[in-house]
Amino acid sequence: MKKFEVDQNGYYGRFGGAYVPEMLFANVEELRIRYLDILNDSSFQNEFHALLKHYVGRPTPLYFAGRISDKYNTRIYLKREDLNHTGAHKINNTIGQILLAGRLGKNKIVAETGAGQHGVATATVCALTGLECTVYMGKLDMERQKPNVERMKMLGARVVPALSGNQTLKDATNEAMRHWINNPEDTHYIIGSVVGPHPYPDMVARFQSVISEEIKTQLFEQENRENPDYVIACVGGGSNAAGAFFHYLECEEVMLIAVEAAGKGITTGQSAATIALGAEGVLHGSKSIIMQTDDGQIVEPYSISAGLDYPGIGPLLAHLSEKERVKFTHVTDKEALRAALELAQLEGIIPALESAHALAILSELNLKKSDVVVINLSGRGDKDMETYIRFINNEK
Amino acid sequence: MQITYNANKCPKCNILQIKGTMNQIEVIANKIEDLFYRRKKRILSVYFTAGYPKIDATATIITNLEQSGVDLIEIGIPFSDPVADGDTIQHSNHVALKNGMTIRMLFEQLRDIRNRVEIPLIMMSYLNPVYQYGIEKFCKKCQEIGIDGLIIPDLPLYEYETKYKDVFDCFNLKFIMLVTPQTAIERIRKIDFLTGGFIYLVSSASTTGSKGKMSSEQMQYFKRIHDLGLNNPLLVGFGISNRESFVNACRYAAGAIIGSAFIRAISQSDDLKASISSFVQSIKAE
Numbered sequence: 001m002k003k004f005e006v007d008q009n010g011y012y013g014r015f016g017g018a019y020v021p022e023m024l025f026a027n028v029e030e031l032r033i034r035y036l037d038i039l040n041d042s043s044f045q046n047e048f049h050a051l052l053k054h055y056v057g058r059p060t061p062l063y064f065a066g067r068i069s070d071k072y073n074t075r076i077y078l079k080r081e082d083l084n085h086t087g088a089h090k091i092n093n094t095i096g097q098i099l100l101a102g103r104l105g106k107n108k109i110v111a112e113t114g115a116g117q118h119g120v121a122t123a124t125v126c127a128l129t130g131l132e133c134t135v136y137m138g139k140l141d142m143e144r145q146k147p148n149v150e151r152m153k154m155l156g157a158r159v160v161p162a163l164s165g166n167q168t169l170k171d172a173t174n175e176a177m178r179h180w181i182n183n184p185e186d187t188h189y190i191i192g193s194v195v196g197p198h199p200y201p202d203m204v205a206r207f208q209s210v211i212s213e214e215i216k217t218q219l220f221e222q223e224n225r226e227n228p229d230y231v232i233a234c235v236g237g238g239s240n241a242a243g244a245f246f247h248y249l250e251c252e253e254v255m256l257i258a259v260e261a262a263g264k265g266i267t268t269g270q271s272a273a274t275i276a277l278g279a280e281g282v283l284h285g286s287k288s289i290i291m292q293t294d295d296g297q298i299v300e301p302y303s304i305s306a307g308l309d310y311p312g313i314g315p316l317l318a319h320l321s322e323k324e325r326v327k328f329t330h331v332t333d334k335e336a337l338r339a340a341l342e343l344a345q346l347e348g349i350i351p352a353l354e355s356a357h358a359l360a361i362l363s364e365l366n367l368k369k370s371d372v373v374v375i376n377l378s379g380r381g382d383k384d385m386e387t388y389i390r391f392i393n394n395e396k
Numbered sequence: 397m398q399i400t401y402n403a404n405k406c407p408k409c410n411i412l413q414i415k416g417t418m419n420q421i422e423v424i425a426n427k428i429e430d431l432f433y434r435r436k437k438r439i440l441s442v443y444f445t446a447g448y449p450k451i452d453a454t455a456t457i458i459t460n461l462e463q464s465g466v467d468l469i470e471i472g473i474p475f476s477d478p479v480a481d482g483d484t485i486q487h488s489n490h491v492a493l494k495n496g497m498t499i500r501m502l503f504e505q506l507r508d509i510r511n512r513v514e515i516p517l518i519m520m521s522y523l524n525p526v527y528q529y530g531i532e533k534f535c536k537k538c539q540e541i542g543i544d545g546l547i548i549p550d551l552p553l554y555e556y557e558t559k560y561k562d563v564f565d566c567f568n569l570k571f572i573m574l575v576t577p578q579t580a581i582e583r584i585r586k587i588d589f590l591t592g593g594f595i596y597l598v599s600s601a602s603t604t605g606s607k608g609k610m611s612s613e614q615m616q617y618f619k620r621i622h623d624l625g626l627n628n629p630l631l632v633g634f635g636i637s638n639r640e641s642f643v644n645a646c647r648y649a650a651g652a653i654i655g656s657a658f659i660r661a662i663s664q665s666d667d668l669k670a671s672i673s674s675f676v677q678s679i680k681a682e
Contacts, residue, residue, distance in 0.1 A: 009554070019523060021480040021549040023598060026578035164486060170477065177479045184578050184601045282523045282550065283477065295498045296528030297476040 004249045004320060010198025013322060015289075015315035018197035019282045023181040027189075028285075030104065032199045038103050039096075039206060051095050052210065055128070056085045058092075062218035062374070067346040074367035077228070078349070078377045079215055079244065088352065088379030089211060089240045090121040094190055096207035098125040101188035108132045108187040112162075112176040114141055114169035114236070115307035115354065116148025117379055118192030123157035133157040136175040138168040141306045148383050166300040169236075169310045173284050193237025194314030197285030201242075201314045208243025215374055216247055228372040230365070232257045234357040235328075236272065236308035238317040240378035249325060257365075258317065259357045261303035262330040272301035273330040274313045275321050283311070288318045304333035304387065305353035307379075331360040337391045340381060352379030353387060427516035427544045428570050428593040431467060432629045432650060439651025440642070440680060441468035441631055442658050443520065445488035446505075447497025448474070449663055454505045455512065457662070460669050462515040464676035467651065468631075470547065471506075473499055473521035480549045482605030484656035488663075499529050503537050510542035518545040518572065518593075531560060535567040545570035545593045553583070557590055574598050574633075577617050581624070588626040597621060597649060599634045605656030606635045610644040622648035642679050654679065 010016045010032070020028050038044055052058040061080045069076045081089035094111075101109060109131050113119030119135040126133035135152055139161040142149050152159050165171040173195075180189045194201040194208075216226040231248055233241035235258040248254045263271035271277060278289040283298060291299040291311035303309040320326040331339075336353060339360035344350045351359065355378045367373065381388065431439065442461055446454050454471070461469050474492035478485060499521075509517070519538055526534050526548065538546070546569050551560065556571060564571045570593030575584050578601060588595060599614055600606065621630060632645035633653035645652035658675060665671035 017552075017555065019550045019552060019555070022552075022574040022579060023480065023576050023601065023603075025552065025583075026576075026580065164490070165476070174477050174479050178482075178603050181480065182602050182606075279528075282527060284479075285550075290524075292524065292528065294528070295500075296525035297493060298524070 002250070004316065004323075004325065006198065006202040006316070012316050012319035014280070015287050015318040016198055016201065017287050018285060019287065020197045020285050021181070023184065024177070024197075027180065027184050028197050031203075034104065035100065035199050035203050038100055039203070044099060044103070047099055048096055052092065056091050056095060057083065058210065059214045059218065060084055062215060062222065064222065065347050068343065071346065072362050072367055073369055074371045074373055076362070077219070077372065077374045079211060079374055081211065081240065081376060081378045082349070082351065082355070082380035086117070086121045086124050087382060088117040088121065089208060089243060089376075090118040090192060090379075091124065092210055092243065093192065093204050093207040093239060094118070094121040094125045096203075097188070097190045098129050098131065101131065101190070102129065104188060106186060106188035108134070108183065109190055110134045110136070110176050110179045110183070110187050111190045111192060112169065112172040113137050113192060114172065114309055115305065115352070116141065116145040116152065116383060117307060117352070119157070119159070120148050120151050120155070122190050122192070123152040123155035126157060127155045134179060135159050136162050136172040136179065138162045138166070138172045140167040141169065141172070144387070145306055145383050168301070168306065170298065170301070177284065193239040194242045194316055195237045195284055195286065195288075195312060201286065201316050204239055205242040205246060205316060208239050209246035211240070211243035211376065212245060212247035215244070219372070219374070223372055225372070227251050227254050228374045230255045230257060230371065230373040231376070232259065232358045232361065232373065233376040234259045234261075234308060234354050234378060235313065235317060236261065236310045236354065237312065238314040240376050242314060242316055244374070244376035245320070245326065249320070256320075256326040257361065258326050258328050259361050260328060260330040261305055261308035261336070261357055262332045263302040263304070265332055266330060270302035272303040272309050272311065274311060275318070275328040276330055278311070278313070286315045288315045289313055289321070305336065305357065307352070307354040308357065329361055329364070331357050335360040337388070340388065341392070349377070350381035350388070351377055352381050353384045355379055426568055426570060426593075427514070428468070428518070431516050432594060435467065436629070436650055438646050439467045439631065440465075440676070441470060441651060441653040442466050443470040443472055443653060443655035444658060444662070445472040445474055445485065445492050446502045447492030447495045448488040448659070449491065449665065451495040451497060452505070453668060454502065455509060456668050457672065458509060458515070458517070459512055460672040461676070462513045464673045465680055466515070466676055468516050468518065470518045470520045470653065470655070471502070473502060473519065473525055475522040475525055478522060480603055482603040482656065484605045484659050488659045499525055499534070503541065506541045516544045517542065518547055519543050520547040523548050523550045532563055535563055535569055538569055539567040543569065545572050547572045547596065549574060553587060553590065561590065572596050575621065577601055584621065584624065584626070588628050592628065594629045594631050594650065595626060596653065597630045597632045599632050599636070599645065602634055604634055607637060608635065610641055615644065615647065618645070618648040639679050639681070
């Protein structure tokens, strides 16, 4: 991935950088100087891949979804990130970062979480390594993703409600950054997405790139070709999309599609479709596209899916959008809910609400019978059962 | 006597600027520089959030701070996501935005402020609102009004040096950077070399509004920075809330900055003039 690689100043084209207050400079700088050496070290790689295999359960299957393929008259594969330990792709990154934290000599971890998947994945690796874990979560998200709050607590994490703003992912991120400012010496901040100051976007993308690396091998085994016609992923901050696209960025013949959460519709003022609605700005340590007012105040986003309910997007994805390497689109809450129900009933798989956004655009694509489509099923839907039950009851 | 200066032709306005270390040659007057030239000790700087507690309080707060004997004022532009701030200033930002404060409105409120006060004025903002307004347009407006310096906590040294230094210099705005207990010595020297006005010495690893007494570690840290003999004077900020912490902070620095404690003092005020005067008295009284 040369063409879209981060430059030495932490930029992807005009996006990226490390816009942190001086209080965080030393920490971010230490990471910047050391992350590549640590990641490229063979002992790190061995430990990382051993844990991914024996603890997380990788490689995750690339499953040919026959019945849904029939319905859309094409060849659809699901990359089963939902079958990872803890139920989503998020753990690929937390395994990597916890090993890194150990090598940096940090003994405490702080993280933010939206849907709770990253929080659970962080709490899990902290339990695994015996590090102290604090997770900030918007109060609203704590209510709508209760099972994950209980899971984090059972894993020994301290879950702290973020009470500012809309009490969702953006606010949890603010609180996690404040926590890091107040505890710079002993704490590592495990950011859950490809956002934040350089080197986080690049580091998280590298940890998640195991997804597209596996897709290449697995697709070759099943279709005798490494490259599908389409790779589709949902996008909030963009970590599962970055992982699913990573090894295909240079393969121009593969169409990459990122699906944002339109919420109640992009013209309703209740949406989280950043690329559709945002403008260039600086939030949470990087220059990217963010949803904001004319005065530069960050807009409170909305999506039924807590994991996509974020007013920004990683700088790599903003760059890929600008360079038209990735096609961005968006679907509403309702469309995502219907897609989730469809997958459950056609394939016996209940997807996370986030991942359901990726499924929901199948009907909009002009797919040929011979097309090979890979959808990154980033997580499972256990955490969303309350929302699904409410939807099913209302539809009746 | 050795005279060191460097002359640059400004790319924005094409004026030859001379930046010297000699106070005798005051090529371009700046009120912050004047202040530190006249006074070396016990300088009190106060931060407030524009639009708080009431939308139209800006001019009243500024004039009363000056009359009460404050030396320097930081005017905070409210932001939706102030990550370097603790609860008190987060709250004042939130209220100010709810009251309808914007950069445009603030500039309107400050239009004639130089007819009313002489005190050095600094604009403090997170980067995004200024970025959205347009950096150059913002600086131009600041100069027209008579603003003397800028604090933008999430504009890092690298971006400042490579993209914005020339613009700030052009409009005679001193860019003031924070230094924390985690900032390495070489970096402090670089900040000292590249910025002006003063260095904002963050008292501990924290967000704004932390409380408690100054520890001996903190005092040693202030002394360590003091002993570096930097070009810029030092003002200590974060966690300065009363006379005692002010006096301690001033021991190895030219003065100190108070934010959260001042915000709290005016939060419930029916009479801003009286509240401001008694707050400043409580800090400065001998």
